[in-house]
Amino acid sequence: MHCRHLKTTILATGLLAVLAAGHVLAQNVNIAHTSLKAGDMAPDFTLLDNHWNPVHLSDYRGKKNVVLAFYVLAFTEG
């Protein structure tokens, strides 16, 4: 009886592991890893800021170091 319970536990654990692996794989499909790396030139861009004014990355060339922080969505934890 005890042994049977153990078997069930092992089976369940195995199943969970497979499910977890599948979940990770499914997530990986969507993840977009950048091919940019340290040492590459940052591609220039022009985007509107929160006051509708255009901002170019090149505006800061020779002036400031820039931290580009890409976030998922406003008003979320992302």
Added chain:
Amino acid sequence: MAKLEASNAIVLGISIDSPAANNAFAQKIGVTFPLLSDMNRKVLKQYGILKMENVQKEEYGWAQRTTFVVDKQGVIRQVEEEASAINPNNAVAVCTKLPKK
């Protein structure tokens, strides 16, 4: 933020939200740095971080959470993805090591 300013660095937040949404978000969380709007996902594609997700059987694309530290010459000094990109300490550490002038 103070450490970043001291190292002569600026933060640019970027998402697919509209400028209006970003402005409301900026006011809500009290950020003073610009929040940029990549509504057409152009920069996300340029930087290779457009992440597609299926929501209610429809595909939507938004940013993979990523942080790039770019020096004054326009050269990328550090790339951080996902969980490590949430914590700004590493980006701050890199910035403080970069030349101020």
